Amino acid sequence: MERKNYPALGDPVGPYVHAVEHNGFLFLSGLTAFGSPAQKGSVSEQAEAIFSQIASIARAEQVGLDAIAKVTIFVTSLDDIVALRETLFRIYGTALPASSLVRVAGLFSPDLKIEVEAVLAVS
Numbered sequence: 001m002e003r004k005n006y007p008a009l010g011d012p013v014g015p016y017v018h019a020v021e022h023n024g025f026l027f028l029s030g031l032t033a034f035g036s037p038a039q040k041g042s043v044s045e046q047a048e049a050i051f052s053q054i055a056s057i058a059r060a061e062q063v064g065l066d067a068i069a070k071v072t073i074f075v076t077s078l079d080d081i082v083a084l085r086e087t088l089f090r091i092y093g094t095a096l097p098a099s100s101l102v103r104v105a106g107l108f109s110p111d112l113k114i115e116v117e118a119v120l121a122v123s
Helices: 043-060 081-092
Strands: 002-004 019-022 025-028 068-075 098-103 114-121
Touching: 025 043, 043 068, 043 081, 043 114, 068 081
Parallel strands: 068 098
Antiparallel strands: 002 019, 019 025, 025 114, 068 114
16 A cells, blocks of 8 residues: 655645555545635536646546546535536546535535545556
8 A cells, every 4th residue: 555645736734645545546535626716616616626636646647537436526515516517527528437426514614615535546
C-alpha cells in the first residue's frame, strides 16, 4: 500500500493523504472546491473544479478520467440535481463509473455544495 500526495493539490489540511494506492486501485480522499474560484459557485461549477483536481491526479498517474471506477458524491441539496447530472454526463462521456449520491446536512464550509470521493483503476 502506498500513500500519496500530489503537489498540484497543495498540502492536505488535516490528518490524511490525497490518495492511497493498493492492488491497482487509487482511492482518493474527498475533494471539494474549497480554496478555488468555484467555492462560492453553483454545484455544477464546484463539480467542474473537483473533477479538474481528479483529472490532475489521473494525469499524474498516467491515466484519464475513464479510469474512474467508482465515485461517491455528497451534496448538501438535491435542488440542482438535474444540472449536476448534466455536468457529470459531460465529464464522464461514455465511461460511466459506479456511483453513489448522498445528501448530507452540510460540508466543512457553508459555501461547499458537493464533495466527491473517487476510486481510479491505475494499473
